[in-house]
Amino acid sequence: xxxxxxxxxxxxxxGFQYKIAALAGIVTQFVWGAMEILLFQAFYRTxxxxxxxxxxxxxxYIWMQQAFLALFMTWFxxxxxxxxxxxxxxxxxxxxxxxxxxxxxxxxxxxxxxKALLRxxxxxxxxxxxxxxxxxxLPSDLVLLAWFLFSMLLGFLVVVAFGMIIxxxxxxxxxxxxxxxxxxxxxEFLAGAVIPLPFLPDSIKKVVELLPFAAMQNAPFRIYSGDxxxxxxxxxxxxxxxxxxxxxVLGKIxxxxxxxxxCIQGG
Amino acid sequence: xxxxxxxxxxxxxxxxxxxxKEAFQSLFQKEYEEIRALDEVTFDILDGExxxxxxPNGAGKSSTIKVLSGILTPDSGTCVIDGRIPxxxxxxxxxxxxxxFGQRSQLWWDVPVIDSFELIRDIYMIPKEKYESNLEELTxxxxxxxxxxxxxxxxxxxxxxxxxxxxxxxxxxxxxFLDEPTIGLDAVSKLAVREFIIxxxxxxxxxVILTTHDMQDIEALTSRILxxxxxxxxxxxxxxxxxxxxxNQSASLDEIVAQLYRQYEI
Numbered sequence: 018x019x020x021x022x023x024x025x026x027x028x029x030x031x032g033f034q035y036k037i038a039a040l041a042g043i044v045t046q047f048v049w050g051a052m053e054i055l056l057f058q059a060f061y062r063t064x065x066x067x068x069x070x071x072x073x074x075x076x077x078y079i080w081m082q083q084a085f086l087a088l089f090m091t092w093f094x095x096x097x098x099x100x101x102x103x104x105x106x107x108x109x110x111x112x113x114x115x116x117x118x119x120x121x122x123x124x125x126x127x128x129x130x131x132k133a134l135l136r137x138x139x140x141x142x143x144x145x146x147x148x149x150x151x152x153x154x155l156p157s158d159l160v161l162l163a164w165f166l167f168s169m170l171l172g173f174l175v176v177v178a179f180g181m182i183i184x185x186x187x188x189x190x191x192x193x194x195x196x197x198x199x200x201x202x203x204x205e206f207l208a209g210a211v212i213p214l215p216f217l218p219d220s221i222k223k224v225v226e227l228l229p230f231a232a233m234q235n236a237p238f239r240i241y242s243g244d245x246x247x248x249x250x251x252x253x254x255x256x257x258x259x260x261x262x263x264x265x266v267l268g269k270i271x272x273x274x275x276x277x278x279x280c281i282q283g284g
Numbered sequence: 285x286x287x288x289x290x291x292x293x294x295x296x297x298x299x300x301x302x303x304x305k306e307a308f309q310s311l312f313q314k315e316y317e318e319i320r321a322l323d324e325v326t327f328d329i330l331d332g333e334x335x336x337x338x339x340p341n342g343a344g345k346s347s348t349i350k351v352l353s354g355i356l357t358p359d360s361g362t363c364v365i366d367g368r369i370p371x372x373x374x375x376x377x378x379x380x381x382x383x384x385f386g387q388r389s390q391l392w393w394d395v396p397v398i399d400s401f402e403l404i405r406d407i408y409m410i411p412k413e414k415y416e417s418n419l420e421e422l423t424x425x426x427x428x429x430x431x432x433x434x435x436x437x438x439x440x441x442x443x444x445x446x447x448x449x450x451x452x453x454x455x456x457x458x459x460x461f462l463d464e465p466t467i468g469l470d471a472v473s474k475l476a477v478r479e480f481i482i483x484x485x486x487x488x489x490x491x492v493i494l495t496t497h498d499m500q501d502i503e504a505l506t507s508r509i510l511x512x513x514x515x516x517x518x519x520x521x522x523x524x525x526x527x528x529x530x531x532n533q534s535a536s537l538d539e540i541v542a543q544l545y546r547q548y549e550i
Contacts, residue, residue, distance in 0.1 A: 019409065020407045020409065023403060023406035024403060024406070027399065030395075031394060031395065106388050108350070108388060109385065109389075111353075111355045111374070112355065112378050112383045114375045114407065114408060277357060278357075
């Protein structure tokens with residue numbers, strides 16, 4: 018266990034080095050969030066009742082999304098991992114008394130967490146200071162906040178586990194680009210990163226909400242804004258846990274069988 | 285004690301001729317050729333031996349090292365190292381071995397060397413005293429003092445290689461695999477690396493298995509040579525044995541080896 022914690026620390030510190038990148042990220046996220054809200058506002062002005070989420074719930078959703086982008090973006094890949102698969106540098110990692118799956122999982126967590134931590138505070142603060150209904154609304158009670166945090170942790174782990182499956186598949190395809198492009202475009206849309214899932218037509222929404230992608234950012238952000246509550250909240254959390262387990266097991270199986278067949282070519 | 289018996293491994297290599305037509309055809313029908321990288325390789329290595337493993341490019345040197353270090357699963361044959369089968373007991377096996385691939389790096393690029401060392405300490409769960417004494421010893425004998433706090437990306441190749449070797453010895457492995465450790469190094473660094481390896485072997489009785497194309501490495505370091513070609517062990521003996529195979533006694537080692545390669549048609 019210590020070795021994984023130590024590895025987490027190392028990657029975490031490593032991620033903390035890039036301050037300018039974080040600053041640029043913060044500005045981008047803030048502007049992006051603002052533009053998205055203005056766009057939605059134009060729609061809401063025409064007919065407020067035509068939309069499935071309240072405007073203030075939507076703005077909270079968007080600000081949360083921008084603040085914690087690093088935790089949930091499915092298009093963020095670690096070049097180093099693809100490189101180590103493609104170039105065979107993974108040979109060294111296999112010479113260590115560690116489990117590759119766990120190691121890479123921890124690494125993914127550390128990278129995302131360090132990025133998110135650097136970026137989230139200023140964005141949340143700025144969003145909070147914005148006037149109603151554009152700003153971030155604080156949660157009504159502590160219980161809700163606790164559910165939100167728990168769900169966010171689960172969603173974060175689902176994202177990392179999803180990434181692990183893609184890395185595993187890369188062992189078979191040699192070149193990672195294809196799998197990456199398909200999976201990330203699909204995941205982005207189905208996770209509710211492009212538009213929140215409630216905006217989808219009902220029949221499609223019913224299916225999409227059961228998919229693993231809905232267990233990523235969709236769940237915590239909608240819990241936060243109160244869009245998911247009551248009985249529905251427990252269902253969502255349960256679904257997140259189920260998907261997390263399935264994804265981890267699937268990822269481990271893929272990785273395990275890939276490593277068995279692995280041959281590292283050249284010198 | 286390393287016991288290798290009838291180890292075989294076959295790779296499938298994609299083959300097609302040049303040209304658009306051929307490329308198009310290969311979309312539907314791929315032609316593979318089977319390459320026997322290892323063909324019933326058999327040898328024993330005793331504790332504390334220093335063995336040079338030589339052969340032309342593509343002879344199966346790296347494949348053997350990969351099998352011995354648990355990275356590659358062979359098709360058939362057995363390999364037992366101190367009672368462990370490398371690819372089956374990977375985790376417990378790699379704890380006892382150190383590996384240096386001359387062409388790859390195990391140090392983290394962005395951070396000072398010492399950070400990588402500490403991470404390796406945690407990964408191998410090396411006890412504090414042992415880590416400190418090992419680090420001390422390696423720092424002195426590889427003269428790392430000046431460079432240990434520098435980020436890896438700013439080290440020269442020779443400096444980096446010394447750090448790589450230190451990194452692979454922090455957990456006091458019983459067996460050290462060196463895959464072309466002196467590739468690209470200048471004369472001074474080469475000598476330093478060689479001297480260090482001899483020292484290590486004498487002091488800790490570490491088994492060293494070395495693959496290289498540099499015959500001077502072999503001459504300086506090893507008492508025994510394994511020659512492999514086309515996946516088969518062709519010669520197992522001392523440097524003198526190797527020289528006896530040469531018609532021209534005054535030839536340089538490189539010439540003797542080149543002649544041997546021709547003789548065996550490898």
